[in-house]
Amino acid sequence: MAEASRAIVVGASLAGVRGAEALRREGHRGPITVVGEEPHPPYDRPPLSKRVLTGEARPDGLALPMHRGLDLTWRLGCRAAGLDLAARAVVLASGERLPFDRLLIATGTRARPWPDAGEAALAGVHTIRNRDDAARLRAALAAGPARVLIVGAGFIGCEAASACRTIGLPVTLVDPNPAPLASVLGTRVGSVVQGLLRQAGVDYRPGTRVAALEGDASGRVRAARLAGGGTVAAEVVVAALGAVRNTEWLAGAGVAADAGGVSCDGDCRVLDTHGQPVAGVVAAGDVARFPHPLAQDGPVAFEHWGHAVEQAEHAARTLAGRSDGHGPYAAMPAFWSSQFDVNIKSVGLTNGADAVAVTQGSLAERRFVAVYGRAGRTVAAVSFDSTRWLPAYAARIEAGDAFPPIVGATDQGRFAPADPGFPTRPART
Amino acid sequence: MRVVVDLNRCQAYAQCCFAAPDSFAIHGLEVLVYDPAPPPERRREIERAVQACPVRAIRFEAVPEAPRDRG
Amino acid sequence: MPDPMLFSAVKDPAHRPNPYPLYARLRETPVARQHDGTCVVTTHAALRALVFDPRISSEDLPDAAHARTGNPLKDWVINPLKDRIRRGHRPFIFRDPPDHDVLRRHVMRQFTPERVRAMHGRVDALVADLLDRQRDARTIDLVDDFSYPLPVTVICELLGVPREDEPRFHGWATQLATALEPDIRQDAAALGRNIATFDEIAAYMQDLVRAKRRHPQDDLLTALATHADPKVGRMGDYDLIATAILLLIAGHETTVNLITNGMLTLLRFPEHLARLRADPEIAPRLIEELLRYEPPVHFRTRKALADIRLEGTTIPAGAPVVLLFASGSRDPARFRDPDRFDPDREDNQHFGFGASLHFCVGAPLARLEAEAALVALARRLRDPRLIEDPPPYRPGASLRGPEHLRLAIDGVA
Numbered sequence: 001m002a003e004a005s006r007a008i009v010v011g012a013s014l015a016g017v018r019g020a021e022a023l024r025r026e027g028h029r030g031p032i033t034v035v036g037e038e039p040h041p042p043y044d045r046p047p048l049s050k051r052v053l054t055g056e057a058r059p060d061g062l063a064l065p066m067h068r069g070l071d072l073t074w075r076l077g078c079r080a081a082g083l084d085l086a087a088r089a090v091v092l093a094s095g096e097r098l099p100f101d102r103l104l105i106a107t108g109t110r111a112r113p114w115p116d117a118g119e120a121a122l123a124g125v126h127t128i129r130n131r132d133d134a135a136r137l138r139a140a141l142a143a144g145p146a147r148v149l150i151v152g153a154g155f156i157g158c159e160a161a162s163a164c165r166t167i168g169l170p171v172t173l174v175d176p177n178p179a180p181l182a183s184v185l186g187t188r189v190g191s192v193v194q195g196l197l198r199q200a201g202v203d204y205r206p207g208t209r210v211a212a213l214e215g216d217a218s219g220r221v222r223a224a225r226l227a228g229g230g231t232v233a234a235e236v237v238v239a240a241l242g243a244v245r246n247t248e249w250l251a252g253a254g255v256a257a258d259a260g261g262v263s264c265d266g267d268c269r270v271l272d273t274h275g276q277p278v279a280g281v282v283a284a285g286d287v288a289r290f291p292h293p294l295a296q297d298g299p300v301a302f303e304h305w306g307h308a309v310e311q312a313e314h315a316a317r318t319l320a321g322r323s324d325g326h327g328p329y330a331a332m333p334a335f336w337s338s339q340f341d342v343n344i345k346s347v348g349l350t351n352g353a354d355a356v357a358v359t360q361g362s363l364a365e366r367r368f369v370a371v372y373g374r375a376g377r378t379v380a381a382v383s384f385d386s387t388r389w390l391p392a393y394a395a396r397i398e399a400g401d402a403f404p405p406i407v408g409a410t411d412q413g414r415f416a417p418a419d420p421g422f423p424t425r426p427a428r429t
Numbered sequence: 430m431r432v433v434v435d436l437n438r439c440q441a442y443a444q445c446c447f448a449a450p451d452s453f454a455i456h457g458l459e460v461l462v463y464d465p466a467p468p469p470e471r472r473r474e475i476e477r478a479v480q481a482c483p484v485r486a487i488r489f490e491a492v493p494e495a496p497r498d499r500g
Numbered sequence: 501m502p503d504p505m506l507f508s509a510v511k512d513p514a515h516r517p518n519p520y521p522l523y524a525r526l527r528e529t530p531v532a533r534q535h536d537g538t539c540v541v542t543t544h545a546a547l548r549a550l551v552f553d554p555r556i557s558s559e560d561l562p563d564a565a566h567a568r569t570g571n572p573l574k575d576w577v578i579n580p581l582k583d584r585i586r587r588g589h590r591p592f593i594f595r596d597p598p599d600h601d602v603l604r605r606h607v608m609r610q611f612t613p614e615r616v617r618a619m620h621g622r623v624d625a626l627v628a629d630l631l632d633r634q635r636d637a638r639t640i641d642l643v644d645d646f647s648y649p650l651p652v653t654v655i656c657e658l659l660g661v662p663r664e665d666e667p668r669f670h671g672w673a674t675q676l677a678t679a680l681e682p683d684i685r686q687d688a689a690a691l692g693r694n695i696a697t698f699d700e701i702a703a704y705m706q707d708l709v710r711a712k713r714r715h716p717q718d719d720l721l722t723a724l725a726t727h728a729d730p731k732v733g734r735m736g737d738y739d740l741i742a743t744a745i746l747l748l749i750a751g752h753e754t755t756v757n758l759i760t761n762g763m764l765t766l767l768r769f770p771e772h773l774a775r776l777r778a779d780p781e782i783a784p785r786l787i788e789e790l791l792r793y794e795p796p797v798h799f800r801t802r803k804a805l806a807d808i809r810l811e812g813t814t815i816p817a818g819a820p821v822v823l824l825f826a827s828g829s830r831d832p833a834r835f836r837d838p839d840r841f842d843p844d845r846e847d848n849q850h851f852g853f854g855a856s857l858h859f860c861v862g863a864p865l866a867r868l869e870a871e872a873a874l875v876a877l878a879r880r881l882r883d884p885r886l887i888e889d890p891p892p893y894r895p896g897a898s899l900r901g902p903e904h905l906r907l908a909i910d911g912v913a
Contacts, residue, residue, distance in 0.1 A: 044433050044465060051462060061466035065431040065490035306437040334437045341457030343441065360554055361598070367458070385458040388440050388856045391552040408806030408817070409554035411597035440856075443608075447864030448784075450613035458605070473781065480784040481867060483855065485847055 005030045007319070008090050008098055010080045011106030011246075012036025013045065014305065015285025017064055019104045019312035024070045026320035032072050033098060035090065037107075039077035040131055042066070046305060048134035049156045050338065053163035055142060059135040080107065083253035085278065102319045105250075105262055105270060105283040106312060109243035109303060114151075119213040124221040125237045128156055140236045141169060148172070149224055149234035151210050153180035155337045157240030158193060162339035165200045172203040172232050174224075177423050179206060184346075185382055186420030188356055189370050192363050192384060196340040213237060243303060245287050255281070261289030261301040266328025268315035282315040284308065293330045294349050294379065294397070304335040332394050342366060345387050348380030348397040356420035357404040360411045361386055369393065372420060373403025430467050431490045432475060438486035448481045449474035502529035507540045507822065511682065511897045517890035519798070519897070520839065523827035531813040538682070538820045539804070539813070542827040544834035544851075546811050551823060551855045555806045558858060559596050589738035591746035593858055600857060606735045607743060607861060610723040616864050619658060623869055626653055627876045635912045639887065642905040646877075647759040651869055655751025658865070659744065660712065660719025665704070672701045673752040676745070681896055682801050682822065698745070705741040720747070747862070755866045757796035757901030759873045762787070764905055765794050766878065767886050769841050776878040783871045786843040790870070791829075791852025793841050798826035798900050800854065825851035826900075882910040 005028070009020045012034050020034050036042070043062040051057035075092075082091035089097040111127035114120035124145075126137045141148065141164065148164050150157045153175035164171040177183065179190030180197060197204040209227035216222045223233045247257040255278060256263035256271045262283045264270045268290065269277035285308040289301040302311075314329040336345045353372035361368030361384075369389050372380040378401045381393035396405035404417060432452065434445075441459030445452075452464045452471055467475060472491050479487045506526050510519055523542060526532055530543040541547055550556050592603040630646050640646070652670070656663055675697040678690060712722040721744055728734040735743070766773040775782055799822050808815045815821060829850040830838040853860035860866070877884075887906040894903045 046436070047465065056462070057465060063431050063466070063493065065433055065488050066494070068490070068494050306435065309435075336436045338436075338456075338460040341460050343457070343459040345437070387459055388552060389554055391548070392554060395549060406554060410557055410805065411554070442859055442863075443613075444863060447613045447616050448867075450617055476781075477784045477867075480788050480848075481864075483849065483853065483859065485849055 005101035006099060007032045007102040007104070008100040009034045009104045009106060010090060011104075011108055011285070011287070012038070012042050012074070012076060013106070013108055013285070013308075014042070014064065015106035015108065015308035015312040016104070017042040017066060018309045019106055019284055019316045020072055021067050021070060022313040022316035023102075023104070023320055024067075024072075026317050026322050028102070028316075028320050030101070032070070033075055034072055035075045035078050035080055035092070035098070037077070037079040038130060038132070041074070041076065043131055045129075048131065049128050049159040050163055052134045053138055053141060053160060054166045055138060059131045059138065062131065080249050083250055083255070085254050085272075085281075088280075101280055103281045104312070104315055104319060105281070105287060106285045106308075107246040107249070108286040109245050111239070112241040112244050114213070114237075114239040114241070116212070119215070119221075120239070121219075122213060122215040122221040122237075123219055124235055125213060125239065127239050127241075128160065129243070137236075137238065141167065145169065145235035147232070147234045148236045148238065149174070149232050150238045150240055151175075151224075152240035152242070153177065153182075153197075153204070153206075154184070154240060154242060155181065155339075157238070158197065159337060159339045160238050160240060161197060161202045161204075162200065165202060165340075170203070171201075172205065172234065173197065174205045174208040174210060174226070174232070176209050177206060179421070180204070182421070182423050184350060185370075186350065186353070186356060186372075186422045188418060188421045189363070189382055190421070192366055193339075193344075196342060196366065200340050243286065245301065247287060254278075261287050261299075263299060264288050264290045266291055266330075267318045267326075268311060268329060269318060280319065282319050284312040284315040288315075290329065292333070292349075293328075294333065295351070296374070297352060300349075300351075302333055304333060306334050307331065332398060334390075334394070343385050343387060344382065345390055346380060346382045347390050347394040348372070348378075350380040350382070350420070350422075353379055353420050353422065355403060355417040357415050357417045358413075359404060359406055359415060360389060360409055362413065371404050371406075373417065376403055377401070378403045378405045430469055430472065430475060431493055432463060432465050432467060433488050434461060434463055435486040435488070436461065438484045440484055442483050444481040444483060445478035445487060448477035453478060502526075502532045504533065504535040506532065507534045507538065510824075513893070513895060513897075516893035516895075516897065516900065519826070519900070520830055523824065523830060526824065527827060527831060529813075530811040531815060533813065537816075538801075538822055539815045540822045540824055542824045542831075543811075544828040544831040547823055547825060547828040547851060548855070549810055550802075550808070550821065551851075553808065554597075555804060555808055556821060557596050557803045557805050558594055558600070559590075559803070589736075589742050591742040593746060597857065602732050603735070603739055603743060604861065605732065606724060606729060606739075607747070609729060610720055610727060611861065613864070615658070615720065616868060619654065619865070619868065620872075622657065623650075623654060623872045624876075626650055627872045631876060631880050631912050634909075637909065637911065640907050640909060642763055642877075642907055643756065643760055643902060644904065646873070647756045647763075647905070650759065650873060651751055651755035654755075654865070654869060655748060658720050658751075659747060660717050660721045661708065661748065668704070669701060669748060670752075672697050673749045676701070676749050677753045677896065677899055681898055682820075701745050701748075702741050705744050706737070709737065709740060709744070750860075750862055751865070753899050754796040754860075754862070755869050757899065758787075758790065758866055758870050760902050760905050761794035761796065762790045762870060762874050763877055763884075763907075764886070764889075764891065764902065765790060765841055766874070767884060767907075768889070772841065772843060773878055773884075775843075776874065780875045780879075782843060783875050784867070785845075785848075787867055787870050787874070788848050788850065788852070789841060789843045789845055792835070792845075792848055792850030793829070795826050795829060795850070795852040796866075796901060797852075797854070797860075797898060799824040799898050800858070825854060880913045881907070882913055884909050 009016045042064045079093040081093040089099045111129035147170045150173045179187035180193040182190045210224045211227040212225045214223045223231045250257040268282040270281040286303045289299045310331040334347045355373040367385045370382045452467045526542040530546040532540045592600045712725045716722045802821045804815045853863045885908045891902040
């Protein structure tokens with residue numbers, strides 16, 4: 001039975017493709033079909049907000065390397081529209097039904113659209129999630145707009161601002177928080193990024209919301225009206241407002257899925273609406289909400305590159321019946337961002353941190369390790385151009401060390417834990 | 430060819446930049462930038478970069494397989 | 501109870517030809533306290549944990565060797581001041597951040613991929629020339645005839661050190677390389693010799709740096725002496741001299757071992773020598789495996805800045821810590837069948853060049869030289885055979901390699 005079973009992977013991005021590879025590696029012998037909404041073969045997304053925008057990488061040159069001879073069947077350009085658990089079939093938007101014995105859900109996220117549909121439809125208003133988005137935005141930037149307005153100073157917004165400055169474009173970056181990246185790093189560390197933005201010549205406006213986008217007679221965006229008064233004239237607007245999980249296709253399927261993701265257990269098994277695992281159905285990557293041992297406030301979904309790979313591999317092991325002895329998925333959360341030629345990396349989870357301490361280097365030099373504590377425990381560390389120290393902090397986080405850890409390190413000045421300065425509630429643009 | 434680097438693992442040792450200088454470079458102190466689609470004539474260099482990486486963060490596919498659609 | 505004398509056995513020259521069984525015994529206690537308080541770290545996992553731990557310092561320096569003179573002005577003011585100055589101008593392998601990072605950045609700005617790439621043709625030509633000279637030989641000493649002269653010439657040319665001065669710093673390099681051996685810390689006479697040697701080579705370098713400034717040339721020393729970094733400025737003279745000496749010595753002592761150990765290993769496993777001869781494209785993999793299996797540097801000594809708990813042991817603040825990299829690279833918990841020489845090994849994350857902050861600066865040059873050397877040796881030496889196995893070893897336990905490697909050959913192709 002297991003020998004000939006049919007597997008379907010829904011989602012043909014990083015988690016989907018690494019999951020399909022792992023499924024084969026773990027001994028799945030039957031057909032594996034990978035369903036992807038985009039028409040393109042799997043590609044790497046991080047360059048889309050960086051080197052693609054500067055023109056240094058081509059949007060069609062990001063295809064992911066894959067193992068050869070895996071005998072995968074690709075259904076690209078096909079959107080999954082429904083899941084029929086009783087019949088064990090994935091229903092495509094075309095109405096076609098793909099029966100499965102094993103299913104990996106890896107549908108990821110999409111860019112959160114500009115909230116006003118009419119304004120979002122104006123020419124010149126962009127989001128960055130897919131290869132085609134990035135190709136369109138790159139073309140718009142290459143045309144040399146007089147000003148680019150980026151709304152949202154999260155990682156995508158800051159990276160896009162960095163890319164625009166690299167190619168010499170005037171940029172305004174607005175964000176409701178008091179500092180860039182504030183919801184992930186806190187305002188104390190975020191203020192370092194504020195320095196980077198300003199030094200690079202970005203017109204950065206914290207604590208600022210956009211009330212409306214204004215178009216011209218031909219339907220092209222020409223300006224943004226700010227909530228506090230004033231306007232910013234811009235020919236290109238990038239809405240960098242975060243991501244929305246692609247779970248709508250699971251509505252009514254009997255699995256626990258909502259805007260926060262599709263729920264699964266520590267072995268990536270998808271849960272039904274009663275919280276029981278559904279046999280032969282797993283989820284991984286950005287769309288999967290699961291109980292991570294470091295997440296103290298309940299199940300979480302991570303939008304991290306490395307997580308997509310590692311969780312997909314774990315999910316594939318579960319699906320292939322190889323989960324015994326591995327324990328629940330508990331890989332250390334980790335991500336990176338590069339902007340303004342600075343390498344920002346993070347391990348652990350800053351959520352709910354009540355203290356931060358710079359244990360090595362200094363904020364002033366923009367080269368440091370900042371450690372985050374929560375209720376006296378070490379929960380996260382962030383490095384700016386100090387990547388080689390992070391493994392030591394990851395080990396301290398994993399061990400649940402008291403905060404602050406690693407006292408007596410080289411390049412450690414006198415440090416005092418401070419308020420990390422997280423916005424009290426998530427600010428909406 | 431196709432190249433992807435796991436930048437979580439990358440620790441900016443820059444060994445790839447020496448092994449394949451046309452395909453990898455460090456910007457600033459430790460931002461690795463690379464060509465995700467280098468031309469086939471750089472295969473030996475890229476292989477050297479893969480081997481030289483102290484954390485084995487580079488993955489590459491010399492001759493990409495054409496994805497097989499449902500046929 | 502772990503044997504607190506095991507590391508003394510590692511240092512005993514009798515074990516030089518094959519220290520690996522001792523390493524296996526040491527790994528039974530991943531962090532082993534020795535009788536003298538040194539903590540010896542031997543497993544891959546423990547080495548990884550410590551090499552990335554910022555509480556491990558490279559500024560583990562012996563106190564200066566001068567004895568008390570009885571003159572309080574000298575004993576309490578002048579000599580300690582001199583020590584501080586000397587400590588302040590140690591090369592970056594003996595420095596911690598942030599100084600280390602600044603000094604290393606100066607070097608990396610000039611030791612660029614372009615500069616190394618420009619050495620390719622030169623290295624090939626030197627290799628060819630050294631082998632041409634042995635065309636009619638029936639026995640060669642690989643060390644004297646090949647492995648030693650190649651890297652020495654390369655580092656001299658890269659730095660811009662006149663070749664005719666090479667015999668002078670041959671002796672200096674041999675002496676100063678002992679600074680990496682642990683027992684130097686307890687040996688006041690040896691330390692004194694090192695300091696005297698350092699003074700000689702420093703005076704030589706000072707003159708050379710002045711000459712480079714007067715007559716700039718296209719070499720690394722000129723670049724280091726004349727270039728100012730936009731962020732951290734120009735390298736100070738003392739740091740420049742210390743760095744130049746470090747690069748010169750590192751270029752002398754380590755690549756010699758890599759090439760010699762490489763050929764020794766290939767002669768012990770002739771199927772791999774045959775493979776390399778038939779397919780030079782396997783060289784990069786083969787060299788990575790050599791770096792794991794027979795690395796040029798076996799261990800480095802550091803110091804704990806704070807109490808560090810690891811693997812059930814507490815390394816006390818102030819304790820010397822020996823990172824036995826060569827043991828980690830043979831750890832069966834990390835590498836399948838670790839005592840097998842297997843160039844096809846996947847995921848070969850060895851410690852051959854160290855790791856973290858102090859990862860070998862010269863690694864790209866070492867790889868370049870080793871590849872050119874081993875491919876040429878495999879192709880051109882006709883029927884090479886070891887005349888003695890094991891060969892005689894140099895005294896160093898850390899910088900470990902044969903003193904001579906005598907080969908019988910049927911000439912050179």
